[in-house]
Every structure is written in C-alpha cells, then in structure tokens.
Amino acid sequence: MEKKLLNSPQHEVNAMDSLFAEMVLDKALFDFRKEKIQQKIDQSLQNRNKKEFLRLTEELKKIS
Template sequence: MEKQLPRTPLNPEVIAEMVLDKAIRDFRKEKIEKAIDHSLKIRNKEEFMRLTEELKNIN
C-alpha cells in the first residue's frame, strides 16, 4: 500500500510564482529552440553548440 504524504495547502502566491516560473522557462526554451533552428540553417556550429548547452541547462 502506498504511503501518502500529509497535504498542506499551497499559498496562492506560491502557486502564482510556480506558474510564472514555468511560463518563463517555456518561453526561454522556445526562443532557444528557434535560435538553434536558425544556427542550423546558417550552418553556425559554434552558435549551435552554445545554444544546445544553454537548452540543456534549462530545468
């Protein structure tokens, strides 16, 4: 049988911060992915490598 952790109510400010953090991460990820596509299109290996590293570091 699974053990359940006690539920604690989340503060609305904490929830809002979590939503904003996720939105910012998603925006950054999309922006980097577009830049990666562009670097591939123009065959810029250095930029591609830098951007893929940056993308890996986004949590």
C-alpha cells in the same frame, strides 16, 4: 471590525495562492526561454553555424 490572525485559514489560502502564482510564472518564463533558445538553434542550423549551434544546445541543456 474583523480581526485577521496570522495563522488564520485566510492567510494560508493567500500564501498558497501566492506560491501557486509564482510557480505558474516560473513555468511560463521557463517555457518562453526554452522556445527562444530552440528558435535560435533552428536558425543556427539554417545558417550552418556549428559554433552557435553547440553554444545554444549547451545553454538548452543547462536550463532543462
């Protein structure tokens, strides 16, 4: 039976894989949110809704 130690290279690889996967998911979520806000900004411009435009641009600034 194979023993796995906590500090083994395999454990380090798994931790790095998990960290990398988390970073990829965070980036994908950020890009999705940013795109949705930008679409809403475009819509507010088309609708000439200044209040909504200003709110959304502030929201976009906060996440960027």
